Amino acid sequence: MIGRLAGRVDYRAEDHVLLDVRGVGYLVYCSDRTLQALPPVGEHTALYTDLLVREDLLQLFGFTSLVEKEWHRLLMGVQGIGAKASLAILGTLGVEGVSRAINLGDWNALKAAKGVGPKTAQRVVNELKDKAPQVMAMGAGAATAPMPAPDDQDEVIETPRTAAAPTPARASQSAQAEALSALSNLGYAPGEAASAVAQAADTAPEAETPALIRAALKLLAPQG
DSSP states (O other): HHHHEEEEEEEEOOEEEEEEEEEEEEEEEEHHHHHHSSSTTTTTTEEEEEEEETTTTTEEEEEEHHHHHHHHHHTTTTTTTTTTHHHHHHHHHHHHHHHHHHHHHHHHHHHTTTTHHHHHHHHHHHHGGGGGHHHHHHHHSSSOOOOOOGGGGEEEEEOOOOOOOOHHHHHHHHHHHHHHHHHHTTTTOOHHHHHHHHHHHHHHHTOOOHHHHHHHHHHHHEEE
C-alpha cells in the first residue's frame, strides 16, 4: 500500500496531478482545496495517499495531512459516499469544517457539497459523530502538512507508524493541550475552551485526548 508520495509536480488537471517520483509518474486525485494548496508545475511536494482498489480500477487519492486522509477513509465507509463525494465534502468544507459539521450534527453544511443529498448528509453525521473526537485529536497532535522532499530525495514510502504513547505522568498535560487546540480549531473562544478542558481534566485526570474532547464538548453544548 502506498501511504505517501514525494516528487515533482509534472502537470495539474481539474481533479488530479501527476507526480514524478524518480522517473515514475503517479496520477493522484485530490480535492479542490488540496489542489489549490499544491505548488506550481515543476516544483516538489509531498502528499499522503490512499489507494482505491477495485476489480477494474486502481486509483490514488492525495491529501495534505493525515487528518484529511482519515476523514476520507471514514467518509468512504458511509453508504452513499464514494470517492467523488468524499473529495467534494473535503473540498467544500475543508478538514476543520468537516470536523465541525459532523461534531455539531450540522448535516446542512455537508449537503452543500456537490452530489451529497440531505439523507446522505444525515447518514454521515449519524455514523461518524462518535468518531469525530478521535480525528480531531489526530489533528491537534500532528503537523497539518508534510514537508516537500528535496530534489534528490524523491521517494515513495509507507505511512509512518504511530509514535509510542506518552507515559501516564505526562499524558494528561499533553492531552489537555491537544484538546484545547482541537476546540480552538472548531471555533470556540480560547477562554471557554480552556475552561471546559480544565474542568474535564479535573474530572478525569488520566483521560486521553479523544475522551477530553468529548467531555469538553458536552460541557460546551447548549443547555436545555
